[in-house]
Amino acid sequence: MKRVGNFLFIIISMSLLQGCAVTLFENVEIELSSEPAQAEVFLIRKNNPNLSLGKTPFQLPEGLAEKSGESHLQLLFVKEGFVSQRVFLDVFSQGKSGLISVKLEPMADWSKSFSDTEASFYLNEVASSVAKIQADVASKKLEEALKSAEALNNKYPNLSTGWVLKGNILFLQNRKSEALKAYRKSIGIDPTDEDTKNIINKIENGSSIR
Secondary structure, three states: OEEEOOEEEEEEOOOOOOOOOOOOOOOOOEEEEEEOOOOEEEEOOOOOOOEEEEEOOEEOOOOHHHHHOOOEEEEEEEOOOEOEEEEEEEOOOOOOOEEEEEEOOEOOOHHHHOOOHHHHHHHHHHHHHHHHHHHHHHOOOHHHHHHHHHHHHHHOOOOHHHHHHHHHHHHHOOOHHHHHHHHHHHHHHOOOOHHHHHHHHHHHHOOOOO
16 A cells, blocks of 8 residues: 555455455445544446445445446545545455455645655656556556556656555466565565555465455
């Protein structure tokens, strides 16, 4: 998970989420919560307007996966004054249930941090690249998303965000050893990223990711 602009990008594979949460199938209960509470959660739909599912905490509606017809569900957590978070869920995880808890970060005042035009240009370029990568992932264009992530890393090799995104994409492609290399590269740049450290540990140990 990493923040760029006003979005946090999270991919959760339910194949690893043994005991994670969502009511994707009959008799499978998944609870959504956030800190702070009362974040509105939207189901992102490819060819239709986003669908509001409710405000945290709440349980995902039954049959949501079947109704979506998608292999991954995309949920967007939104609360005024906080950075939005997008969560990808692998729906092919029958028998899994549990809790997904999202911590929202306060919105940064980028105008104060990046007041000069050159810095603003680079920030906008990175944000635009990340948005394209996210859109390609959402459309299941994983190879195209991977190429964009690699281009971002080539241009900004010391930006941890690009390496996290590359790891996320490789993980979705079930290329876990390559994903680990990308995640470790990110940690080498930003050793304070506890979320990515946790993902690395979970993949290495074959444990569930919450």
